[in-house]
Amino acid sequence: MKYAIRTFGCRVNQADSFDMEEGLRARGSEAASPDEADLVVVNTCTVTGAADQGARNLIRRVARRNPAARIIVTGCYATREPEALASMPGVVRLVPNSGKAQLVKDLRGHGAGDGPCGSRLEPGVMGRTAYPLRVQSGCEERCAFCVIPSTRGASRSRPAAEVLAEVGRLASAGYKEVWLVGVHLGSYGRDLESPSSLIDLLRALERAGGDVSFRISSLEPMDCSPEAVDLVAQSGRFAPHFHLPLQHGSDRMLGAMRRPYSVDFYRRLVEGIRGRIPHASIGTDVIVGFPGESETDAQVCERLVGSLPLSYLHVFPYSDRPGTAASAMTAKVAPARVKDRAARLRDLGMQLSSRFLRAQIGTTRPGLTLDDGTTVLTDNFLKVEVPPGLPRNVRVSVLIEAASPALVGRLIGAGKRG
Numbered sequence: 522m523k524y525a526i527r528t529f530g531c532r533v534n535q536a537d538s539f540d541m542e543e544g545l546r547a548r549g550s551e552a553a554s555p556d557e558a559d560l561v562v563v564n565t566c567t568v569t570g571a572a573d574q575g576a577r578n579l580i581r582r583v584a585r586r587n588p589a590a591r592i593i594v595t596g597c598y599a600t601r602e603p604e605a606l607a608s609m610p611g612v613v614r615l616v617p618n619s620g621k622a623q624l625v626k627d628l629r630g631h632g633a634g635d636g637p638c639g640s641r642l643e644p645g646v647m648g649r650t651a652y653p654l655r656v657q658s659g660c661e662e663r664c665a666f667c668v669i670p671s672t673r674g675a676s677r678s679r680p681a682a683e684v685l686a687e688v689g690r691l692a693s694a695g696y697k698e699v700w701l702v703g704v705h706l707g708s709y710g711r712d713l714e715s716p717s718s719l720i721d722l723l724r725a726l727e728r729a730g731g732d733v734s735f736r737i738s739s740l741e742p743m744d745c746s747p748e749a750v751d752l753v754a755q756s757g758r759f760a761p762h763f764h765l766p767l768q769h770g771s772d773r774m775l776g777a778m779r780r781p782y783s784v785d786f787y788r789r790l791v792e793g794i795r796g797r798i799p800h801a802s803i804g805t806d807v808i809v810g811f812p813g814e815s816e817t818d819a820q821v822c823e824r825l826v827g828s829l830p831l832s833y834l835h836v837f838p839y840s841d842r843p844g845t846a847a848s849a850m851t852a853k854v855a856p857a858r859v860k861d862r863a864a865r866l867r868d869l870g871m872q873l874s875s876r877f878l879r880a881q882i883g884t885t886r887p888g889l890t891l892d893d894g895t896t897v898l899t900d901n902f903l904k905v906e907v908p909p910g911l912p913r914n915v916r917v918s919v920l921i922e923a924a925s926p927a928l929v930g931r932l933i934g935a936g937k938r939g
């Protein structure tokens with residue numbers, strides 16, 4: 522059977538798709554394009570209206586260009602709007618997030634075992650060199666703009682022993698970098714029979730066998746503990762990369778969004794990391810146009826973001842999500858204002874990124890070759906172009922020589938972990 526999996530949204534959704542990919546490979550199915558596949562799995566996201574629209578467009582396109590294809594729709598949009606998607610052309614099955622584990626079993630089929638190394642995956646599958654390992658899902662927070670708690674449910678953690686076993690399997694399959702992903706990663710362990718915490722898991726992973734390094738995907742600011750920063754600073758196994766969603770730079774807006782920290786807390790957190798790990802990549806997300814956002818709030822946010830030692834910035838125009846507290850708020854911001862504010866913040870983001878890139882010139886960073894080997898992803902989350910010669914998934918040290926505008930570098934050494 523020929524199959525195609527298309528994934529929208531976050532790294533947890535990507536991790537879910539990897540599970541489905543492994544199931545299909547285990548039964549000997551062959552990856553193909555959606556136009557040729559017998560089975561197309563659409564793993565949806567619903568964080569924004571654009572994500573919903575993207576999934577609907579894809580389903581219609583597959584049904585039009587490949588009418589014989591059987592389409593399975595799953596993910597957060599399928600969980601939030603099952604009827605709307607189930608009635609779309611070509612859709613034969615609708616699976617909410619709660620049914621994904623069973624879907625993976627069904628896709629794997631009966632009696633289909635794992636590969637020689639316990640996995641049917643290897644670096645490069647789904648175009649990815651690193652593996653997104655879901656260690657937690659769900660969320661107990663109630664940020665006013667966020668629909669995820671209603672589609673992912675309560676927080677659930679994978680026991681550390683299970684995570685370590687999975688890391689061993691991935692190391693045997695040849696993976697050298699594992700992303701630790703979760704919906705609310707910082708709440709890891711709170712729900713386990715014998716409660717633990719994210720730092721406990723990170724310390725256990727640091728002692729794990731195998732030539733694997735780890736990247737923490739995203740941490741809510743209130744969950745980024747000094748212990749975690751210290752561990753990343755001291756251990757060579759964790760990438761010096763922190764993605765800490767700020768969401769807004771005005772305390773008034775943070776309050777309205779129900780975000781449990783202040784601007785001052787965030788500033789001290791980011792400046793603390795920069796001081797402790799000067800070359801660390803520190804990235805963030807900011808929402809523009811949250812209901813009630815005034816021009817003053819927007820300018821306060823820009824001033825804060827511009828004054829922080831950030832490496833990159835993702836800007837999200839506010840998107841009304843049904844059922845969220847924010848969707849019931851009346852003072853919606855005019856689309857033209859949202860567009861203007863988003864453009865201003867994106868410009869700022871470009872300046873922050875190029876400032877960080879320029880500061881890396883002349884430094885040597887450990888990294889991993891991606892794709893055809895001519896791009897290296899460094900530990901501090903930079904893509905550096907290097908001369909051809911190495912395949913994907915090789916550990917290297919790269920001297921960053923120029924930013925023109927992409928980073929260009931020279932390989933200093935290949936092989937062992939930096």
Ligand code: SF4
Pocket residue numbers: 660661662663664667668669670704705741
């Ligand atoms: S922490 Fe907030 S933004 Fe993140 S998933 Fe939970 S509710 Fe959504």
